[in-house]
Amino acid sequence: xxxxxxxxxxxxxxxxxxxxxxxxxxxxxxxxxxxxxxxxxxxxxxxxxxxxxxxxxxxxxxxxxxxxxxxxxxxxxxxxxxxxxxxxxxxxxxxxxxxxxxxxxxxxxxxxxxxxxxxxxxxxxxxxxxxxxxxxxxxxxxxxxxxxxxxxxxxxxxxxxxxxxxxxxxxxxxxxxxxxxxxxxxxxxxxxxxxxxxxxxxxxxxxxxxxxxxxxxxxxxxxxxxxxxxxxxxxxxxxxxxxxxxxxxxxxxxxxxxxxxxxxxxxxxxxxxxxxxxxxxxxxxxxxxxxxxxxxxxxxxxxxxxxxxxxxxxxxxxxxxxxxxxxxxxxxxxxxxxxxxxxxxxxxxxxxxxxxxxxxxxxxxxxxxxxxxxxxxxxxxxxxxxxxxxxxxxxxxxxxxxxxxxxxxxxxxxxxxxxxxxxxxxxxxxxxxxxxxxxxxxxxxxxxxxxxxxxxxxxxxxxxxxxxxxxxxxxxxxxxxxxxxxxxxxxxxxxxxxxxxxxxxxxxxxxxxxxxxxxxxxxxxxxx
Amino acid sequence: xxxxxxxxxxxxxxxxxxxxxxxxxxxxxxxxxxxxxxxxxxxxxxxxxxxxxxxxxxxxxxxxxxxxxxxxxxxxxxxxxxxxxxxxxxxxxxxxxxxxxxxxxxxxxxxxxxxxxxxxxxxxxxxxxxxxxxxxxxxxxxxxxxxxxxxxxxxxxxxxxxxxxxxxxxxxxxxxxxxxxxxxxxxxxxxxxxxxxxxxxxxxxxxxxxxxxxxxxxxxxxxxxxxxxxxxxxxxxxxxxxxxxxxxxxxxxxxxxxxxxxxxxxxxxxxxxxxxxxxxxxxxxxxxxxxxxxxxxxxxxxxxxxxxxxxxxxxxxxxxxxxxxxxxxxxxxxxxxxxxxxxxxxxxxxxxxxxxxxxxxxxxxxxxxxxxxxxxxxxxxxx
Numbered sequence: 041x042x043x044x045x046x047x048x049x050x051x052x053x054x055x056x057x058x059x060x061x062x063x064x065x066x067x068x069x070x071x072x073x074x075x076x077x078x079x080x081x082x083x084x085x086x087x088x089x090x091x092x093x094x095x096x097x098x099x100x101x102x103x104x105x106x107x108x109x110x111x112x113x114x115x116x117x118x119x120x121x122x123x124x125x126x127x128x129x130x131x132x133x134x135x136x137x138x139x140x141x142x143x144x145x146x147x148x149x150x151x152x153x154x155x156x157x158x159x160x161x162x163x164x165x166x167x168x169x170x171x172x173x174x175x176x177x178x179x180x181x182x183x184x185x186x187x188x189x190x191x192x193x194x195x196x197x198x199x200x201x202x203x204x205x206x207x208x209x210x211x212x213x214x215x216x217x218x219x220x221x222x223x224x225x226x227x228x229x230x231x232x233x234x235x236x237x238x239x240x241x242x243x244x245x246x247x248x249x250x251x252x253x254x255x256x257x258x259x260x261x262x263x264x265x266x267x268x269x270x271x272x273x274x275x276x277x278x279x280x281x282x283x284x285x286x287x288x289x290x291x292x293x294x295x296x297x298x299x300x301x302x303x304x305x306x307x308x309x310x311x312x313x314x315x316x317x318x319x320x321x322x323x324x325x326x327x328x329x330x331x332x333x334x335x336x337x338x339x340x341x342x343x344x345x346x347x348x349x350x351x352x353x354x355x356x357x358x359x360x361x362x363x364x365x366x367x368x369x370x371x372x373x374x375x376x377x378x379x380x381x382x383x384x385x386x387x388x389x390x391x392x393x394x395x396x397x398x399x400x401x402x403x404x405x406x407x408x409x410x411x412x413x414x415x416x417x418x419x420x421x422x423x424x425x426x427x428x429x430x431x432x433x434x435x436x437x438x439x440x441x442x443x444x445x446x447x448x449x450x451x452x453x454x455x456x457x458x459x460x461x462x463x464x465x466x467x468x469x470x471x472x473x474x475x476x477x478x479x480x481x482x483x484x485x486x487x488x489x490x491x492x493x494x495x496x497x498x499x500x501x502x503x504x505x506x507x508x509x510x511x512x513x514x515x516x517x518x519x520x521x522x523x524x525x526x527x528x529x530x531x532x533x534x535x536x537x538x539x540x541x542x543x544x545x546x547x548x549x550x551x552x553x554x555x556x557x558x559x560x561x562x563x564x565x566x567x568x
Numbered sequence: 569x570x571x572x573x574x575x576x577x578x579x580x581x582x583x584x585x586x587x588x589x590x591x592x593x594x595x596x597x598x599x600x601x602x603x604x605x606x607x608x609x610x611x612x613x614x615x616x617x618x619x620x621x622x623x624x625x626x627x628x629x630x631x632x633x634x635x636x637x638x639x640x641x642x643x644x645x646x647x648x649x650x651x652x653x654x655x656x657x658x659x660x661x662x663x664x665x666x667x668x669x670x671x672x673x674x675x676x677x678x679x680x681x682x683x684x685x686x687x688x689x690x691x692x693x694x695x696x697x698x699x700x701x702x703x704x705x706x707x708x709x710x711x712x713x714x715x716x717x718x719x720x721x722x723x724x725x726x727x728x729x730x731x732x733x734x735x736x737x738x739x740x741x742x743x744x745x746x747x748x749x750x751x752x753x754x755x756x757x758x759x760x761x762x763x764x765x766x767x768x769x770x771x772x773x774x775x776x777x778x779x780x781x782x783x784x785x786x787x788x789x790x791x792x793x794x795x796x797x798x799x800x801x802x803x804x805x806x807x808x809x810x811x812x813x814x815x816x817x818x819x820x821x822x823x824x825x826x827x828x829x830x831x832x833x834x835x836x837x838x839x840x841x842x843x844x845x846x847x848x849x850x851x852x853x854x855x856x857x858x859x860x861x862x863x864x865x866x867x868x869x870x871x872x873x874x875x876x877x878x879x880x881x882x883x884x885x886x887x888x889x890x891x892x893x894x895x896x897x898x899x900x901x902x903x904x905x906x907x908x909x910x911x912x913x914x915x916x917x918x919x920x921x922x923x924x925x926x927x928x929x930x931x932x933x934x935x936x937x938x939x940x941x942x943x944x945x946x947x948x949x950x951x
Contacts, residue, residue, distance in 0.1 A: 344764060349674065352674060416594050419800060494736055
């Protein structure tokens, strides 16, 4: 399938103007909307992180009072998770899944439009609390009861979460239906590209846990406004129950934010090593095992709530098991590189940084699983360092890698390679200067979600803040590079990367508005 | 970039010139358990370093060796079953070897918690302070009890005008005094939202959850003053409710208990005394600033949407008995907590008097003075 599939029908191009984006049912348009929305949220949540790091630059309260500080911490988490990382992966899914499986579009295009447009509505509702008396939610993104039940404006928070949940569930149904029904003849499940596989698993996770989150916020709403006592001990309720429900959602949620990253990384590493991915089947089995295990480890977030010994032991052992399939994935990536013919373009740099820094996040994750030691680590900056290592140079780096990798396919123009590399190195240095010192202050005992801290932590916090400012500023460079490639740049070929495999590279660059209206012929030698 | 690099270098230099940079690891602590935990932590750390060296070593070697300029023709292999078996089984063995010592230490910690004997101290989390009740030591009929409030003055952290002290945000008015070499059982719970009682020197971190009592037992080997924090987000002043534990010899501990008993007797005498309005006001202002101003603000204006204003409040201006009731009982479903145990009769009367006489409340309202006897009367009727 090296020949470019010619586009034969020029009557069905995009509409002009704003209605194109409002009413579009085209998977590429919707993918673009998701990606731009997530970038906007990434900058918004990032600006909040800058506020947090500026306040923590030195001990004492300088810029924020503790109420505002807690609000920024909460909104930073909510926006980055539900507005940044998740929509970015949905955007990539929209763009890539139909093209990678040779389908003309997503299976449910109108629902696709609705599931996107729900998101800006949800975030408008959530952010509108900033202009209300009482302000934004300030109880942490984990909204533990009973702190959250007595907080102002939580009805807005609850409603926004419901809408985001509906959007995610609709998006997931769309992904599953598309993958199950619209693969080009010949693309068997085990032949499916890994990004598609990673999203199939992610979609099932989302459908399984989003209703649990909806249940949690509904009970919260009932407690706050309708006099129930699900989580109020004084009314016979159970505050620990909230945490069990929340983390039953929350832990699979963590994998929702990393599985698509595994898929992306597999594609990129194979392309730039000019070698087929090592262990395609074992990659699939590893992702499935991780997804299954993610349902039985939730209480490792709760080692200090006072569980009985057997429960602590079970959740420790179950959590450590996850290291096995995750290790397999890392070893497979290393083996893919081994004996390759490697070049280091920007997507490859981000992908390799992903492998290394995500693994470091995995190491600290494994340490956190060790219950007796977790009594020391829990809710300190060690945890903050851990989850930022898996989420920023993990999930976020994979998204950036994906953007650089597929941008020529989307825009038809090559991005500026020199600028891309500069962006990578600034981000790489920034991220490590920000988060590595947080391991130190965490081990030394600095609790997380603190607006102010003891003097012994001052130096490392100042360094961490400088790193954060560097990382934050370099994302403006990313914005510039992406915008520039939309309008100008060296014309991209259909193949774009000489080592790339997959159906999306058989269509022209930029990808025509409609692709694979006739399913591509898949033969034994077709690389998908 | 150059400027930033220069700044970072400068910071590194300034960092190494102070001793604080050594705080990059978990404290070894002063209990047998904390030393075991530290050992386990270091074991895990070095295992991670070893795995990292091997994995990243192979990765970096391959990245350098198989760069395109050095290796034009990539290999074609896609799988190797023996290798895949090996890197599934070997990590499994390593993980089991990690989990076994962790499991046995965890069992040891739980067994220690369950042992008989020692001193029982109930720890109660409040927004944003800790209460300690020595269940074995009675003062009158009730157990010895006190609250532990942050003493770092606001001008060190809010306005940043004063120089920060050595124990900035880690100092309290009433330390928890305990004897060394004696098992101490902390029974941890909460009065409002979830807090977490964290003393890294003892390797103790237990959530304080309303409606639950969590147990953490510790035996301190070395006398000294140890400082810790609240580690579960509990609202606005989460960072401002430190823990200070002073471990002393058995003799000093008994002396301290005696002092506490004497102070309680002294208080009974003070309650009987006739108080002038000025005395009440000056004491009331001090209490207001340390206990009330965090929410209701120094100027009594509160924070709209969170904490109601006291200046111009109908209750504070006119209804003396309603105000006493609110302070004694708290307001359910809000962050206004009961101060019945936090303030003694004299303190309670003086802070109420202060709010009734400040911010023009005396001019606009009835300006009644509340004296300690009013509080005693309330307690006699209601408690």
